[in-house]
Amino acid sequence: MKIPRFSRKTLCIPYAVFLVFFVIIPMLVILFYAFTDKEMHLSFHNFIRFFSDPTKLSTIVYSLVIALITTVVCLLIAYPVAYILARSTLKRKFVILMLFVMPMWINFVLRVNALREIFNSLASAPGMEWLGSANYFKTVFGMVYDFLPFMILPLYTTMQKIDPSLYEASADLGGSGATSFFRVTLPLSMPGIMSGVTMVFLPSMTNYVVSDMLGNAKVTIIGKFIYEYFGSDWHMGSMVALILLIVVFLSTWFSGGFKSEENVRGANL
Amino acid sequence: MKGTRTASVALAVTLLLLSLSMLTGCSGKRAEVVLRVYNWEEYIDEGGEGAFLFDFMHEFDDNGEVVLGADGKHVHIRDGLVDEDYEEWYTSAMGVPLDEEGPSMIDDFERWYEKQYGVSVKVEYSTFGTNEDMYNEIVLGNEYDLLCPSDYMIMKLAAEGRLEKYDSTFFDESIEENYYIRNVSPYIREKFETNAGLETAEGAPRWSEYAAGYMWGTTGFVYNPAAVSREELDEKGWQVFIDPAYSNKITAKDNVRDTYFAALGVAFEDELLSLDRTDLGYNASLTRYFNATDEETISRVEPVLMRIKDNIYSFETDTGKADMVNGKIWLNYAWSGDAVYAMDLAESEDDTELAFYVPKAGSNLFFDGWVMPKGVTERKTKHAAQAFVNFLSMPQNAMRNSYYIGYTSVISGENDEMLDYADYFYGVDRDYEESVKYDLSYFFGDAAEIYTIPSQAMDRQLFAQFPPADVIERCAVMDYYGEEATVRINELWSRVKAETLDAWAIIVICVTVAAIVIGVVAAKFGGKIDFFRRKPKKGYSLVKQEQDRGD
Numbered sequence: 035m036k037i038p039r040f041s042r043k044t045l046c047i048p049y050a051v052f053l054v055f056f057v058i059i060p061m062l063v064i065l066f067y068a069f070t071d072k073e074m075h076l077s078f079h080n081f082i083r084f085f086s087d088p089t090k091l092s093t094i095v096y097s098l099v100i101a102l103i104t105t106v107v108c109l110l111i112a113y114p115v116a117y118i119l120a121r122s123t124l125k126r127k128f129v130i131l132m133l134f135v136m137p138m139w140i141n142f143v144l145r146v147n148a149l150r151e152i153f154n155s156l157a158s159a160p161g162m163e164w165l166g167s168a169n170y171f172k173t174v175f176g177m178v179y180d181f182l183p184f185m186i187l188p189l190y191t192t193m194q195k196i197d198p199s200l201y202e203a204s205a206d207l208g209g210s211g212a213t214s215f216f217r218v219t220l221p222l223s224m225p226g227i228m229s230g231v232t233m234v235f236l237p238s239m240t241n242y243v244v245s246d247m248l249g250n251a252k253v254t255i256i257g258k259f260i261y262e263y264f265g266s267d268w269h270m271g272s273m274v275a276l277i278l279l280i281v282v283f284l285s286t287w288f289s290g291g292f293k294s295e296e297n298v299r300g301a302n303l
Numbered sequence: 304m305k306g307t308r309t310a311s312v313a314l315a316v317t318l319l320l321l322s323l324s325m326l327t328g329c330s331g332k333r334a335e336v337v338l339r340v341y342n343w344e345e346y347i348d349e350g351g352e353g354a355f356l357f358d359f360m361h362e363f364d365d366n367g368e369v370v371l372g373a374d375g376k377h378v379h380i381r382d383g384l385v386d387e388d389y390e391e392w393y394t395s396a397m398g399v400p401l402d403e404e405g406p407s408m409i410d411d412f413e414r415w416y417e418k419q420y421g422v423s424v425k426v427e428y429s430t431f432g433t434n435e436d437m438y439n440e441i442v443l444g445n446e447y448d449l450l451c452p453s454d455y456m457i458m459k460l461a462a463e464g465r466l467e468k469y470d471s472t473f474f475d476e477s478i479e480e481n482y483y484i485r486n487v488s489p490y491i492r493e494k495f496e497t498n499a500g501l502e503t504a505e506g507a508p509r510w511s512e513y514a515a516g517y518m519w520g521t522t523g524f525v526y527n528p529a530a531v532s533r534e535e536l537d538e539k540g541w542q543v544f545i546d547p548a549y550s551n552k553i554t555a556k557d558n559v560r561d562t563y564f565a566a567l568g569v570a571f572e573d574e575l576l577s578l579d580r581t582d583l584g585y586n587a588s589l590t591r592y593f594n595a596t597d598e599e600t601i602s603r604v605e606p607v608l609m610r611i612k613d614n615i616y617s618f619e620t621d622t623g624k625a626d627m628v629n630g631k632i633w634l635n636y637a638w639s640g641d642a643v644y645a646m647d648l649a650e651s652e653d654d655t656e657l658a659f660y661v662p663k664a665g666s667n668l669f670f671d672g673w674v675m676p677k678g679v680t681e682r683k684t685k686h687a688a689q690a691f692v693n694f695l696s697m698p699q700n701a702m703r704n705s706y707y708i709g710y711t712s713v714i715s716g717e718n719d720e721m722l723d724y725a726d727y728f729y730g731v732d733r734d735y736e737e738s739v740k741y742d743l744s745y746f747f748g749d750a751a752e753i754y755t756i757p758s759q760a761m762d763r764q765l766f767a768q769f770p771p772a773d774v775i776e777r778c779a780v781m782d783y784y785g786e787e788a789t790v791r792i793n794e795l796w797s798r799v800k801a802e803t804l805d806a807w808a809i810i811v812i813c814v815t816v817a818a819i820v821i822g823v824v825a826a827k828f829g830g831k832i833d834f835f836r837r838k839p840k841k842g843y844s845l846v847k848q849e850q851d852r853g854d
Contacts, residue, residue, distance in 0.1 A: 087794075088803050088804065088806060088809060089797055089798045089801050089803045090797075090801075091804075091809050091813075092801060092802060092803045092804040092809065093801045093802075095804060095809065095812050096801070096802055154629075154631065158631070166551060166616065166631075167551050167616070246557075250616060250617030250618065250619070251557045251617055251618035251619065251800075252612065252617065252618060252800075254797075254800045254801040254802070258800070259797060259801070262793075262796075262797070263793075264439070265433065265435035265436065265439070266435060266789060266790075266793050267790065267793070284820070288820075288823045
């Protein structure tokens with residue numbers, strides 16, 4: 035029996051099919067809907083409507099701010115953890131890492147619901163009543179809780195790859211702890227920071243399940259708009275989705291997300 | 304080596320055959336008719352513990368643990384809500400003995416249909432969360448045979464020609480199996496024939512041609528009498544939504560239509576209260592107020608909605624019930640069926656009493672009905688679809704559904720069986736000194752009344768499930784707003800839900816973002832973009848750039 039030989043081209047076919055049906059065609063459909071009206075005629079009405087509506091622009095701004103705060107808080111928590119774990123000589127550091135990653139294995143709606151209940155019971159304690167209506171705080175808290183593993187993992191893997199002899203070299207050459215950190219660790223962990231930021235920042239702009247459940251549906255982010263428009267007006271919904279796509283594209287581009295690994299390795303910001 | 308390969312090929316072939324046979328094997332015992340039913344979540348008796356039949360077949364001890372009747376027989380049913388011989392009826396109708404675990408309505412329909420018509424049927428049951436979700440599914444071309452939209456969505460679907468009419472024989476009362484038309488309440492029948500008196504009804508398709516009723520109810524406030532008194536509610540009415548006394552203690556619905564309706568109540572309460580109730584056109588004027596969507600109304604309602612948002616604890620769809628039971632909030636704007644559910648839950652779990660209130664100025668009246676999308680004739684499922692409606696309309700089944708989901712069935716029963724149901728749960732002996740008469744003749748026909756305790760008549764489950772006539776008279780049905788008005792209302796809703804920044808703030812932020820963008824771009828392409836120098840010749844580019852960078 036002859037083993038069929040696959041060329042590189044034929045091996046690409048499954049992914050190419052996937053790409054066409056689940057990425058390219060849906061994108062084209064969104065593009066089509068965004069620039070047509072109810073009679074399917076070409077129309078820039080939705081485009082103009084979006085940019086002349088302070089509500090939509092404000093919501094984009096609010097979403098960006100919420101996503102930004104979430105990302106920064108995630109980074110501040112995750113970086114030290116990843117740093118310590120990567121450099122420690124603990125035998126069981128794998129276990130500690132697992133403890134951070136394990137929540138990802140539990141359905142996130144369940145986790146957010148549990149968090150909601152915890153907040154509820156906390157808010158009924160004396161002196162904690164403010165928590166009940168601190169919707170933005172709760173939303174950001176929930177997002178951080180939800181996305182933290184996505185920040186820790188890439189940071190940890192990047193930092194683990196840093197050759198320990200570089201630290202030794204830095205110390206040998208008279209670098210203090212701070213100098214070593216800022217001139218060796220930080221620049222070399224930049225790729226991890228970048229991928230962590232991308233993985234946290236983008237979803238937290240659209241994850242309206244968190245804002246609905248923890249923000250009492252009083253916090254509206256851009257993802258909720260898209261969801262609501264698809265209940266009544268697909269064209270406007272597609273336009274909002276398209277604009278979000280552009281925002282995402284731009285932010286990925288600026289953060290160097292499209293560059294190949296070698297180039298990013300340097301201090302790229 | 305060769306052996307391994309042969310073995311693996313054989314294994315692959317076996318697996319392939321196995322999966323193929325499983326694909327086709329699912330329909331090994333194939334049903335002759337597949338009926339695709341698309342209903343609201345939790346909107347039918349799904350059987351099991353907590354369902355009507357289970358609860359009536361078992362006895363419970365003080366801790367709520369299941370204890371079977373002393374002789375292991377089904378004591379409660381014999382005690383007599385339905386018939387003396389419910390089990391006998393069940394066995395003869397479904398062709399199987401009554402299962403102690405409590406059968407689901409859908410399984411029972413499959414059994415009943417096959418027994419009745421000799422054709423096996425398989426119900427593919429799926430659920431939706433909002434009318435709009437359901438509508439999208441239909442527009443996308445998903446084929447269903449039976450849907451359960453609300454009043455305004457029935458009108459929209461019918462107006463767009465997406466629905467199939469019921470057969471005229473469906474409404475023939477002389478046919479034994481036409482349980483719907485024989486058992487439906489005269490009140491509901493009249494509402495469905497007149498499209499509940501809506502103004503758009505002029506020349507529009509009748510609901511009764513395209514829809515058969517299922518559940519109906521009102522909206523109002525579930526309240527906690529320990530925190531809010533009835534007198535307060537009488538005095539404040541809809542204004543509780545913006546009253547700082549209830550700040551963070553009240554919830555609104557997280558959908559535009561219900562909350563817009565509530566805001567109309569707040570904004571026009573004085574006008575609504577000053578309407579003359581004795582006037583024949585009272586309900587029509589009320590309905591007009593609650594369906595106003597013109598610019599002027601919207602500009603009056605918008606600030607009200609903003610105040611509501613600031614005052615309420617949350618916009619919710621189903622968390623309100625739990626928040627109400629655990630005391631987190633005092634007032635929950637709710638549909639009557641959810642109110643019944645919340646009251647039952649509070650009673651059984653916390654031993655607390657909640658109550659239901661419908662504002663004096665008027666509130667919402669809604670109907671959900673079964674409709675058949677176009678294509679049921681071609682798919683030959685129309686007969687089963689209509690039979691499904693008829694099956695649910697048997698008084699025995701209407702009770703089961705009502706009991707399970709808390710909403711009120713449109714069925715009154717040929718012999719007022721649903722009145723017996725109300726009497727069984729909420730009635731008292733008429734000789735009991737505190738008993739009050741509760742008149743339900745508008746729903747059941749002449750002189751239908753039960754005797755009950757005052758609280759049930761005033762604001763408890765009976766009041767919520769079977770509202771008295773004076774409540775119904777001050778309730779308005781929500782119309783389909785029309786395309787243009789829907790866009791207006793949705794825009795209003797997004798303005799309310801989102802925080803809007805001032806224009807200057809947006810400008811400042813846009814300028815900052817643009818500056819950052821330009822800065823980043825400049826930094827990225829620094830030195831690369833140079834309009835004043837000519838492009839280097841081919842082949843020189845690399846060297847040239849290196850030199851430039853060196854400078």
